[in-house]
Amino acid sequence: MSYKEIEVTCPTCSLVKVIKVPMRIFSQKKFGTIKIQVPQGGVCKEHQFIVFVDTKGIVRGYDRIDLLMKTVAEREDKRKKFSMKHFINLYGLYGVFCLIHAKIFNYPIYIIRDKESEDFSYVINKIGEKLLPEAYRGTSNVSFFDETDYNKIKLNDKNAFLMDTHQNILQTPWEEKLKFEEEMIRKALDIFDEEEQVNLIQQSISKLVREAEYVKRVLEKVKEIYDEDLVDRIARELMIPKPNYYRISLIKDFIKQRYSPKLAAKIKSKVEEFLNLL
Template identity: 30%
Template sequence: MTQVTEVSLHVKCPICGLEKDINVPAYVFESKQFGALKIQIPKGSVCAEHQFLIYVDTKGNIRSYETSDFHLPTAIKHEEKKALLKITDFVGMVGEFATLNVIHALLLDLPIYLVQTKFDPEMLEQMEKTINNTLTALLPGFFKNHNDLRIIDRKELYGFRQTDLILAIDQFGYILICPWEINKFEIEQEILEKVLKLDDFKQQKIIFQQLLTTFFRKLNYVGDLLLKQEVISIDDLKSEFKKTFMQKRVSNYEIELIKAVLTHRFKKDTSKIQQKAFNKLKESLW
């Protein structure tokens, strides 16, 4: 069995101040050549009551902390013989932050890799099949993905680059490769919070599909606008969303997520969606 080298980090809870040393696999740092690593600290790792994120540089120095108001119900252990995996169970396996990244990758239809250090082919083949069966069951027909989640070992991970359009996480929930720099997944977190209020998979599936259906309506709406208009102002788009979908608030993140999904999943050119100030400048030039 391969021995995993670990790096010790001295972590202080930013909420209650409790301190503790935790161990992080060294390969997490090897996969990040520059910038800061985002590492989720679940409840019980440092203190019993709080979970938060730490930002660590490539030398293992903690640069900053971020608290989270997101609360998870007690995770249920995965049983190997299950045909489907409840979302609650998946969160219990890899953690909340990694799950939010997975939902983001699913929306964009990007390849997802789960990196395992203990590689039991038979067990992992069953796990991979179970996770993919779950994703197939969760996603509505109009939102089917072209990429199955794959479970790989670390050697295969080294064949990828940090710039590749993939998501790679390990069994501890550490983000090894991702093409985005997002600290707060607003839409994905809203989806996950609503789903995790339910414990039954069928109920989780219904809510998940309802939320994706609403999101898909917005994608279609923007897609139609792209066909009809030369330029779409972000401010005007927000106003249209408020009227059409009866939203009180439309965030910049939601607009950027819609642009990203249209670009990556549906291969649409979203360059027409621009800031209003730029539009006015453009009009004045003509």
């Protein structure tokens, strides 16, 4: 396999190192900017981050991942159990944020694999099964491309998520940073017990879904509603602390992706309206 050498600077401590990236991900012209995950130890000892690289191999930007992985040995019987550690080892931390995001918000998932490995599909099937509430399982389809020539891949779906089994991310259909997923995984990894890690993530997702289902019922009965009024209603009705605006945007996105874009559009924002006037 031929490689392209790319000089990468850690966005946190500025250490510079040349990393080798398989040539074939640059030979494609379809997917534009590629996100390459640099693990802890890849460039410097402490930090992990994402490098945005264009199809010519030029670095276009960086994104930090402020999450430290504890080095806990993986269980031997990993095939029988689904663990976050194993999931992260296969897809990388940011890959895991993306895959969970795609699962929750129902984006089709495509994975390019160049080697026969049941592990990748096993783990992917398990996330849908283990992390999502029962009513939402079996959605957001996962498809695999058995291909080494990235130019031959036909992906007409701009709304799909695409990555390869070498942890390179080729297409993300969303703009936002994955703060919800990062926070959820950060908390889970603080727990030592692997089953509890999975349970905690499942609970965080269920909570969001419960809020979205409530908001869906509200939206079905109104013509429109302001986000600030929604915040009050959610807190009152579900007896939880007032959700912040980021949370509301997650709920809105969930409704748009899972139920109906029309319904989601009923949530209005005074701040947005004000900005549109300017």
